[in-house]
Amino acid sequence: MNWRAVGAIYGFEMARWRRTLLQSVVSPVISTSLYFVVFGAAIGSAITAIDGVSYGAYIVPGLVMLTLLTQSISNASFGIYFPRFSGTIYEILSAPVSPVEIVLGYVGAAATKSVILGLIILATASLFVPLRIDHPFVMILFLLLTAATFSLFGFLIGIWADGFEKLQLVPLLIVTPLTFLGGSFYSIKMLPPFWETVSLFNPVVYLVSGFRWSFFGQSDVGVAISLAMTGLFLVLCLATVAWIFRTGYRLKA
């Protein structure tokens, strides 16, 4: 393993983040706070508790997931897309670096950033609603697993995209709808049976559900299934990344 290369890429990506730290952190915190004001305080007071959890607290895991997903994808996709776009990728490709090392550097940095942000959002949330975390280790496990999986997914988007529009396309057209329809703000049990079944095809449901279980011990889907589904998606992304590096898809002519 060329660990120095992993460290160099990781350090480069983290430095890029630190340069824009203020906007990287402030904007998610502000938007999350807005959700709390609107959904938690204003609307939430009119909504009864779900599974014995006040609505304000109920949406916290979903909001953290929302941040985690969007940040992982945008960080990782931009991280690899930009060198492709500017041409500086030549340096990575001509260095004695294996695909695994490249992925560890880029995806590791993107995941780190989104975990840090997720924790900041959690801390912000705790200012608005009293929180309890029944299973902190499971919570951390989901946090890491989700950040890693979706950073990997973002990395794939960053390799697939051949323009800035495409870079925005997947998050905008697929990820945001899936997140909103993934039970971040409600329990899918509240849906009519047909839509509840449809929801089970939405991978985000499993993430939010499992993550919420780690807080309140309640979930729409079993926590084991949630973990398995997240793991499956992770494996899918890994396999695709492996294929990309084997063929040089969109990286090498």
Place this chain on the structure above:
Amino acid sequence: MRPSEFRESSAPDAVIRIDGLAKRYATGFEALKGVTLEIRRGEIFALLGPNGAGKTTLISIVCGLVNPSAGTVAVDGHDIVRDYRRARSAIGLVPQELTTDAFETVFDTVSFTRGLFGKPKDPAYVEKTLRSLSLWDKRDNKIRELSGGMKRRVLIAKALAHEPQVLFLDEPTAGVDVALRQDMWNLVRELRETGVTVILTTHYIEEAEEMADRVGVINHGELVLVEEKTALMSKLGRKEITFHLREPLASVPPSLDGFDLALGEGGGALTYTYDAKAARTGINTLIEALREAGISFSDLETKQSSLEDIFVGLVKEQA
């Protein structure tokens, strides 16, 4: 000899061995058509060819940026595919395009490259490299604040960051000012003293002529010729002497048959081609023979064919 059949005898100490290298791009375009070439350790090798000849493609394959369609490349004995780590560790690349980061500082970006190549931090070495490229004063500047020439220097510093054995310079002087050109050539000569092999591509003949130990000419994806520069110059670097005649001639008189003569300008100019490096150029005997044949001339001029003429000749022959 057909260019595609060009083969070089295997050098005992080749640092790069390229064998039957071909590249067909996804568009179907054949950019390289079976190139076989060996680069000797410690030499300065100029790859000379017009735009689109396949120079960048060749370099890109050796450096791992482009997948070959056929053929093999070994760097320092390591196959670039199977043993890519060791092959790439030996190579530094200065790309043709000015592709740099924007927001990193000069010092950081050079250190970054060193890290990518798995080398431990060595601020003293980075400082030495930056100083040799007159970049030390700019070490804390963000790259985007630098001029184009300075960015080019940064790219060179990055390529040298991991102390490579082989340095590729892809069109190093395209759009570069005189000062940088001088600095660059000085650096290249210094590098050669320390045993580094330098391969540069160019379509400027003077550059190959000035710098290289050996020259390879590439055109339409085929290596047309590889030759010691000096041998190339003397072998093909023939000289011409042209006599401007007082009276035009209808044809070259039979008494001058022994000379390599050509009549031009409607019979008004007689051109003699000879080997300038030969012990006897034959000029004296020719002038003697001209007088005996009663041919007088008003003026004469000589011309040395440069690498450029050779190159143009080769490329024309091929087209």
